[in-house]
Amino acid sequence: MIKKQWIQDLKAIPFLLPFFVAYMIFTIFPIFKGLEMSLYDWTLVRKLEFVGLENYIKMFTDRHFWRTLWNTTFFVILTTPTMVLLALGLALLSNLNTKLKTFFRGSFFIPSILSVSVISFLMIFMLQPYNGLVNNVIQMLGIDAEPKWMADQGLAWVTIVVVTLWWTVGFNMILFLAALQDIPESLYEASEIDGASRWDMFKYITLPQLIPIGRVVLLLQILASYKVFAQILLITGGGPGGATRPLIQYIYEVGFNQNNLGYAATMSYALFFILLILSIIQLKSQRSGEN
Amino acid sequence: MKKGFSGLIGLLFVALILAACSDDSGSAGNDVEIPEGATEVVMWNLFGGGDAEYMEDIVTEFNDSQEEYFVNNVQQEYDEYYTKLLTSVGSGKGPDLGIAHSHVLPELVSQGLVTNIDDYAADVGLNWDEFNQNVLDVTIYDGNNYAVPIDTHPEIMFINNDLVEEAGLLNDDGTPKFEETPEGFIDFLTSLKETLPEDKMAFAFPSTGEDPYRIWWALYNQMGGENLVSGDLENPTYALDHEKAIEAAKYIYDLYHTHEVTPLDLADFYSDFQSGNAAVMSTGVWATGIWETTDDLNFTPMPFPNMFGQEAAWASSHTFVLPYYDDADEDSQKGAVEFMKFATDNGADWARAGHIPAKDTVLESEEFKDMPYRSEYAEVADYVKYVDRTVHARGIQDIVVRNLDTYWAGNATAEEVFSMIEQEVTDLIAE
Numbered sequence: 001m002i003k004k005q006w007i008q009d010l011k012a013i014p015f016l017l018p019f020f021v022a023y024m025i026f027t028i029f030p031i032f033k034g035l036e037m038s039l040y041d042w043t044l045v046r047k048l049e050f051v052g053l054e055n056y057i058k059m060f061t062d063r064h065f066w067r068t069l070w071n072t073t074f075f076v077i078l079t080t081p082t083m084v085l086l087a088l089g090l091a092l093l094s095n096l097n098t099k100l101k102t103f104f105r106g107s108f109f110i111p112s113i114l115s116v117s118v119i120s121f122l123m124i125f126m127l128q129p130y131n132g133l134v135n136n137v138i139q140m141l142g143i144d145a146e147p148k149w150m151a152d153q154g155l156a157w158v159t160i161v162v163v164t165l166w167w168t169v170g171f172n173m174i175l176f177l178a179a180l181q182d183i184p185e186s187l188y189e190a191s192e193i194d195g196a197s198r199w200d201m202f203k204y205i206t207l208p209q210l211i212p213i214g215r216v217v218l219l220l221q222i223l224a225s226y227k228v229f230a231q232i233l234l235i236t237g238g239g240p241g242g243a244t245r246p247l248i249q250y251i252y253e254v255g256f257n258q259n260n261l262g263y264a265a266t267m268s269y270a271l272f273f274i275l276l277i278l279s280i281i282q283l284k285s286q287r288s289g290e291n
Numbered sequence: 292m293k294k295g296f297s298g299l300i301g302l303l304f305v306a307l308i309l310a311a312c313s314d315d316s317g318s319a320g321n322d323v324e325i326p327e328g329a330t331e332v333v334m335w336n337l338f339g340g341g342d343a344e345y346m347e348d349i350v351t352e353f354n355d356s357q358e359e360y361f362v363n364n365v366q367q368e369y370d371e372y373y374t375k376l377l378t379s380v381g382s383g384k385g386p387d388l389g390i391a392h393s394h395v396l397p398e399l400v401s402q403g404l405v406t407n408i409d410d411y412a413a414d415v416g417l418n419w420d421e422f423n424q425n426v427l428d429v430t431i432y433d434g435n436n437y438a439v440p441i442d443t444h445p446e447i448m449f450i451n452n453d454l455v456e457e458a459g460l461l462n463d464d465g466t467p468k469f470e471e472t473p474e475g476f477i478d479f480l481t482s483l484k485e486t487l488p489e490d491k492m493a494f495a496f497p498s499t500g501e502d503p504y505r506i507w508w509a510l511y512n513q514m515g516g517e518n519l520v521s522g523d524l525e526n527p528t529y530a531l532d533h534e535k536a537i538e539a540a541k542y543i544y545d546l547y548h549t550h551e552v553t554p555l556d557l558a559d560f561y562s563d564f565q566s567g568n569a570a571v572m573s574t575g576v577w578a579t580g581i582w583e584t585t586d587d588l589n590f591t592p593m594p595f596p597n598m599f600g601q602e603a604a605w606a607s608s609h610t611f612v613l614p615y616y617d618d619a620d621e622d623s624q625k626g627a628v629e630f631m632k633f634a635t636d637n638g639a640d641w642a643r644a645g646h647i648p649a650k651d652t653v654l655e656s657e658e659f660k661d662m663p664y665r666s667e668y669a670e671v672a673d674y675v676k677y678v679d680r681t682v683h684a685r686g687i688q689d690i691v692v693r694n695l696d697t698y699w700a701g702n703a704t705a706e707e708v709f710s711m712i713e714q715e716v717t718d719l720i721a722e
Contacts (some may be wrong), residue, residue: 044374045381045402064715128558151498151556151700239499241697241708256374258686258719259398 034265042262055266068250076225091176109170120234153243179213219282320363329361332626335386337372341580342644353633360626380404380614388627393429393608394684400432406613407435411628421652438610439631442646443672445606446505452589454570458486471596480552483570494553495560495569498699504692505605510539512603512676537705579645594671606675647672690715
């Protein structure tokens with residue numbers, strides 16, 4: 001019997017091997033290569049010399065590193081709570097037993113399937129001053145204003161946050177929706193017999209049941225928001241004047257425009273480290289919550 | 292049987308992955324049929340839009356003109372072009388012939404990625420004397436030619452004849468009525484703004500990115516400012532004249548904020564001009580090729596006004612380079628240089644895009660002179676001011692553009708942004 005199990009396991013190897021090979025080549029190997037790069041003076045073309053921790057020391061005194069890290073963190077602070085609440089709200093709406101259920105689910109999810117270049121182009125098209133849709137609507141409403149959605153520091157942030165929410169909320173909504181549908185109907189029936197109001201049901205049944213998935217959404221959202229890059233690059237280019245430039249854009253510029261891959265790898269490691277710490281905290285708190 | 296099957300599937304997957312990783316074609320070129328007996332020359336180019344078509348035409352003409360070489364023209368995405376070129380040439384897998392902007396040449400030369408062309412040039416009869424000296428200078432390092440310039444493409448100005456005439460500001464000879472002084476140009480734009488209907492704009496110009504930076508560079512040089520950094524290719528020193536730099540930047544700032552002749556944050560100033568909604572616009576000469584194929588657009592190109600005394604304009608130059616390999620195939624390299632000669636001899640074809648051909652002999656040819664518009668600005672090639680020759684050129688440009696954007700947006704004073712520029716550029720070149 002034991003031997004049979006062993007043969008059974010062996011049979012899985014050919015199926016696992018391709019992914020394993022790809023995973024090693026494209027994920028594990030670059031992780032270690034990146035660590036090596038961060039210890040060298042390394043250009044796009046060749047490895048130059050071993051500099052030890054010099055790149056790491058430089059990072060701590062680099063204003064741009066701190067500025068772009070703060071920009072990224074600011075983005076995380078802006079998007080994470082709103083994203084979780086919005087996704088929850090939309091999931092509740094999509095879960096209502098109305099005729100519009102399918103319409104809601106579809107329309108909230110559709111933006112998620114578009115590529116970043118498409119959503120960025122759409123937004124620039126709609127938000128451009130003078131002849132963009134949004135400003136025209138504002139003026140039609142009788143408000144005499146020409147907001148510079150992409151050129152004003154504050155508005156640029158609003159733009160990026162709104163675009164990101166609109167674009168990615170669908171995926172989180174689906175996670176909440178799946179969890180909502182997993183809540184046993186019997187709980188609601190029992191509470192109804194006990195005379196609970198709808199608000200009570202939401203507060204004492206729905207919300208607690210959603211906490212595990214809420215944690216997952218929160219973690220995924222924080223990780224995704226820290227990696228923000230493409231939509232900012234395409235919509236504001238990190239501007240005006242670097243006001244919305246995220247860390248990844250800075251890493252990209254240092255690596256590819258300034259030809260300094262060693263330092264770019266160092267900052268990538270810093271980001272990796274931050275995400276690792278956040279994930280550990282999150283997982284720990286989850287475990288203590290479960291206990 | 293079953294075990295054999297799963298094993299087979301597994302092997303197949305592994306084989307597929309390995310096949311995807313390997314480059315068994317051994318060539319950086321497109322999969323095209325090379326005529327028998329011809330030596331393949333793989334060329335990578337970074338062009339898009341009309342430029343790409345005109346270059347493709349030149350390649351086809353070259354391939355048809357002889358049987359010894361065949362240029363395999365590979366279109367690359369511009370945004371990734373230099374990353375790809377640097378890494379692939381560095382690892383010995385790049386093209387036989389590449390294209391580079393003049394401001395990237397210092398990086399390529401200092402990293403030993405391109406070959407000195409002099410020997411091959413003598414072989415194929417490429418005559419350096421035929422080139423515009425100002426354009427040729429940016430390709431010479433330590434007395435050797437490391438690239439063959441194709442063109443120079445300065446930032447110039449375009450006017451919409453109909454709108455300028457409607458405002459009563461067009462001379463009989465078709466030139467706009469304004470004095471070439473700082474005040475004269477502003478008077479011109481202000482009059483346009485006051486006279487034209489409200490839905491037309493005086494000056495379509497972006498308030499972010501490279502275009503305002505290029506005009507700033509032109510004005511700075513017109514004032515006699517010369518460098519941003521100077522000295523050694525790899526270890527230069529900061530040399531920006533802040534007084535002139537600030538004055539030039541303030542002039543542009545005033546166009547946006549004080550005189551309000553150009554609206555802030557235009558999303559697409561090309562389309563504003565193309566649709567006939569703007570009287571004046573400024574961008575690179577390449578727009579000429581676009582405007583002349585636009586129906587009902589009655590325009591005139593002209594050099595950006597010389598307002599501060601010295602003739603100067605921002606420009607870059609497309610050049611052909613010969614990537615360096617330890618085991619380079621001499622036949623392909625010679626073919627590459629043959630093509631460089633052919634393409635620059637046929638610079639008039641390239642001028643269709645709007646660029647100014649690098650060879651004086653082409654500029655003097657009837658074929659070029661017969662082309663409309665080009666002669667209006669061809670002289671700019673003689674006084675263009677290229678950005679400084681340094682391996683940090685791309686990094687410096689990022690810094691200056693970003694900080695100038697902050698200024699145009701009104702988020703900092705000129706003094707503040709230039710002190711930021713000084714700090715950032717000094718940090719960058721100290722590495």
